[in-house]
Amino acid sequence: MSDNQFIAHVRKADGEQQLLETHLAETAEIAGLLAAKLGLGMAGKLLGLMHDFGKYSEKFQSYIRHATGLLDPDADEEENTPTDSKVDHSTAGAQWVYGRLKVFWAQYGIGELFGQMLGLCIASHHGAGLIDCLDPDNGEAVWRKRFNKDDALTHLAQCEQVADKSVLQQAQSLAGEALLKEMLTALDAIIRPMSESFNKERKHGEIRTPHKIEEFYLGCFTRFLFSCLIDADRINSADFEREAQKDVRRFAEMPDWQAAIDKLEAHLAQFPVRYPIDKIRRDISDTCLRRSGDLQGIYTLTVPTGGGKTLASLRYALHHAQKHRLDRIIYIIPYTSIIDQNARAVRDILGADWVLEHHSNLEPEQQSWQDKLLSENWDKPIVFTTMVQFLDAWFGGGTRGVRHVHAMTRSVLVFDEIQTLPVKCVRLFCNVLNWLAQYGCSSAVLCTATQPLLGQVPNPELGSLKLAKDAEIMGGGQDLDILFAGLSRVEIIPKLKAGGWSVDEAGAFLLERFQTASSCLFVVNTKRWAQELYQYCRRQNVPSDALFHLSTNQCAAHRRAIFDVIKQRLQDGKPVLCISTQLIEAGVDISMACVIRALGGLDSIAQAAGRCNRNGENTDKGQVYVLNLQEPDFSKVLPDITAGQANADRVFREFDGQDILQPDAMNRYFEYYFHQRGSEMSYTLANSVSGCLLDWLSDNSRNPYMPKNNKRGKAIPLLMQSFKSAGRAFAAIDAPTRAVIVPYGKGQELIAELCGAWDAKEMRRTLAQAQRYSVNVFPNVWERLQKAQAVRETLAGSGIYYLDERHYHEAYGLCVDEAGEMTFYDL
Numbered sequence: 001m002s003d004n005q006f007i008a009h010v011r012k013a014d015g016e017q018q019l020l021e022t023h024l025a026e027t028a029e030i031a032g033l034l035a036a037k038l039g040l041g042m043a044g045k046l047l048g049l050m051h052d053f054g055k056y057s058e059k060f061q062s063y064i065r066h067a068t069g070l071l072d073p074d075a076d077e078e079e080n081t082p083t084d085s086k087v088d089h090s091t092a093g094a095q096w097v098y099g100r101l102k103v104f105w106a107q108y109g110i111g112e113l114f115g116q117m118l119g120l121c122i123a124s125h126h127g128a129g130l131i132d133c134l135d136p137d138n139g140e141a142v143w144r145k146r147f148n149k150d151d152a153l154t155h156l157a158q159c160e161q162v163a164d165k166s167v168l169q170q171a172q173s174l175a176g177e178a179l180l181k182e183m184l185t186a187l188d189a190i191i192r193p194m195s196e197s198f199n200k201e202r203k204h205g206e207i208r209t210p211h212k213i214e215e216f217y218l219g220c221f222t223r224f225l226f227s228c229l230i231d232a233d234r235i236n237s238a239d240f241e242r243e244a245q246k247d248v249r250r251f252a253e254m255p256d257w258q259a260a261i262d263k264l265e266a267h268l269a270q271f272p273v274r275y276p277i278d279k280i281r282r283d284i285s286d287t288c289l290r291r292s293g294d295l296q297g298i299y300t301l302t303v304p305t306g307g308g309k310t311l312a313s314l315r316y317a318l319h320h321a322q323k324h325r326l327d328r329i330i331y332i333i334p335y336t337s338i339i340d341q342n343a344r345a346v347r348d349i350l351g352a353d354w355v356l357e358h359h360s361n362l363e364p365e366q367q368s369w370q371d372k373l374l375s376e377n378w379d380k381p382i383v384f385t386t387m388v389q390f391l392d393a394w395f396g397g398g399t400r401g402v403r404h405v406h407a408m409t410r411s412v413l414v415f416d417e418i419q420t421l422p423v424k425c426v427r428l429f430c431n432v433l434n435w436l437a438q439y440g441c442s443s444a445v446l447c448t449a450t451q452p453l454l455g456q457v458p459n460p461e462l463g464s465l466k467l468a469k470d471a472e473i474m475g476g477g478q479d480l481d482i483l484f485a486g487l488s489r490v491e492i493i494p495k496l497k498a499g500g501w502s503v504d505e506a507g508a509f510l511l512e513r514f515q516t517a518s519s520c521l522f523v524v525n526t527k528r529w530a531q532e533l534y535q536y537c538r539r540q541n542v543p544s545d546a547l548f549h550l551s552t553n554q555c556a557a558h559r560r561a562i563f564d565v566i567k568q569r570l571q572d573g574k575p576v577l578c579i580s581t582q583l584i585e586a587g588v589d590i591s592m593a594c595v596i597r598a599l600g601g602l603d604s605i606a607q608a609a610g611r612c613n614r615n616g617e618n619t620d621k622g623q624v625y626v627l628n629l630q631e632p633d634f635s636k637v638l639p640d641i642t643a644g645q646a647n648a649d650r651v652f653r654e655f656d657g658q659d660i661l662q663p664d665a666m667n668r669y670f671e672y673y674f675h676q677r678g679s680e681m682s683y684t685l686a687n688s689v690s691g692c693l694l695d696w697l698s699d700n701s702r703n704p705y706m707p708k709n710n711k712r713g714k715a716i717p718l719l720m721q722s723f724k725s726a727g728r729a730f731a732a733i734d735a736p737t738r739a740v741i742v743p744y745g746k747g748q749e750l751i752a753e754l755c756g757a758w759d760a761k762e763m764r765r766t767l768a769q770a771q772r773y774s775v776n777v778f779p780n781v782w783e784r785l786q787k788a789q790a791v792r793e794t795l796a797g798s799g800i801y802y803l804d805e806r807h808y809h810e811a812y813g814l815c816v817d818e819a820g821e822m823t824f825y826d827l
Helices: 020-038 041-050 058-065 091-101 110-124 142-147 156-162 165-174 177-204 212-241 243-248 257-269 276-291 309-323 336-350 369-373 387-395 423-438 478-486 503-516 527-539 556-571 602-609 639-654 663-680 723-729 747-754 760-773 779-787
Strands: 007-010 017-019 298-302 328-333 355-357 382-386 411-416 443-448 490-495 519-523 547-550 576-580 594-598 622-627 738-741 774-777 791-793 801-803
Touching: 007 020, 007 058, 007 212, 017 020, 020 041, 020 165, 020 212, 041 091, 041 110, 041 165, 041 177, 041 212, 091 110, 091 142, 091 156, 110 142, 110 177, 110 212, 110 723, 177 212, 212 423, 257 309, 257 336, 276 309, 276 478, 298 309, 298 423, 309 328, 309 336, 309 411, 309 443, 328 336, 328 387, 336 355, 336 382, 336 556, 382 387, 387 423, 423 443, 423 663, 478 663, 490 602, 503 519, 503 527, 503 594, 503 622, 527 547, 527 576, 547 556, 556 576, 556 760, 594 602, 602 622, 602 639, 602 663, 639 663, 738 747, 738 779, 747 760, 760 774, 774 779, 779 791
Parallel strands: 298 443, 328 382, 328 411, 355 382, 411 443, 490 622, 519 576, 519 594, 547 576, 594 622, 738 801
Antiparallel strands: 007 017, 738 774, 791 801
């Protein structure tokens, strides 16, 4: 290779060099294809073409030609202090794009806004996610500091002089009025009201109309474009490292939805009608088929537990995707514990080529750039993921999760058990889903037996779902009442007493029920209660083959083995007594004669009731008892349970003697629940000027940097988001967990493999398998495990940990103490 050729990457395997001109052109092509889904193909191409423009600098080329291995060629100097260990190669492209675009339609501010959006994507593509526009503490416009960075550090002038002519010519061709018109068309419904209110109100000397949601939507478009760039860059770099994988890329290829539809319809046609409930399930499925032809939008699917909503929603999604020529179906599920079985059910019907599970949390957070390039791409028509990953893709930091944002456009998003959405994320979630439906060409279905009132949250101007016309797929009002009455298979019997039930009292009540019912399930709120109740039953000599304990201290493979034994015993008519945490309430297809539920939210009680007389096999209604247990004060550590208990108790009293599972009672419950917690829905931030994450991701309304807000001088405001700070502050769950691989079953073998020689391809394969043999551990428990020397790293620096076999119990799973009775330090 001659000296006048510029290098982007050097392949680790054989030292082959990828020309910078080639990398930029190919990345531009991919980013353009991805962004074209929303009519932003030119913007995507320009991002891809200019993202690594700074690699034309002599400093970078000198490094990559004479690298000693001490520097990371794709590590950026994200701050403004120069260092010897980083080569900033992204700021130059950002400066070039911003400088070219800001001069267009300057009197309105449109060119500057679009230049800022694209420049932010380029400047951020090797950092910790999108950079801040404003410092959330003092309101300083930090994005300008980055864009005004000294040429001695960014080398823009030098890059313009030496860059390949083909790159510069194409960039100059793209960075013009045609691009701005393309972006203006895509964003017109957001920008127009801002401009109109400005022109109408500026004669009064100050712009007073707030545009918080419009600003939030501008941030969503920026994140979408950022996603297109990140994925395109990583894909091209990964395919250069491993050329053979190019053949599996789909990009613009449309799935053959009819082939999947034919398989599903053939499967559904084989379902026998053995009980009256089977006829109702078929009617639900047929209704989903009929409604699948509706216009795109946000819909609800409210079906009682046991109504077969998994396959009914799949039927809807497949036909809806075909009608509207959508790219993908994404199932967003609250718990990793139920992804496996739902994905397996769909895979068994459609085949492995259709389904991708993406929920591994075993991969280390701090990865080298090469490892990041190999991370999973959502390249199959049907994806199963978690709500945590969905939220993290939109609001978290880094570049790993954001790769999947563009995949959520032109898709059908099916949210299972939507009532588990964290309260603090309600407004963020509603605003993002509204954007996906209104601008992202996607449809959404919110599935549950206990539909939260996300379209009726307090202060809707801050974020409330914009549901489609006739949004309830099963019909509203009387139709739902009839459906729930037809699927009513249990009666809820509250047993609430002053002071609550002790372990011995609750255990005695359980064994009393067990004497008259062949199978009993007791669902509790905490792992501690599950263990203590299980130990009580052991002391009372309940036959060991009939007694079962379930909690998330057991790995998924362990729980699956227990479920299989329980199902077989139920099928054989043998006695079963199971004590479980809430994990059994979602997606677990078992049917008990009697269920006892610790007092919790009414939605949780309804979910537990769905495990009783599930198939209507008993003509008499199953009995579901609700007991208020003697539990610690959850108000600080588990506020959801505390609020749920208080409002469920209130609804029990108001609907005394009535069927508490009917939609009217559930609606009343969520009215109380949301009213009580309305102030929490915008993701409140402690000790911050702005007060909530919604502000940081929209107009930073309480920020002192105001000229671009209600006192701005141009019709179109610039972005004011604190993206990076928001990403650092955001956590979908309050106490983030760490995964540890446990020595249960095949887990022992997988641990041995992971402790062996490092091979990226084999590592990913093994980690995928190890997901089912891992347990998520809260920080306080992790600390105690470390003190007990119970967790060890597979390889130094890998960030992948496994559990000492002495700390995994056959009955309880992960133990802080060595294999005896477990000591619980978390709830």
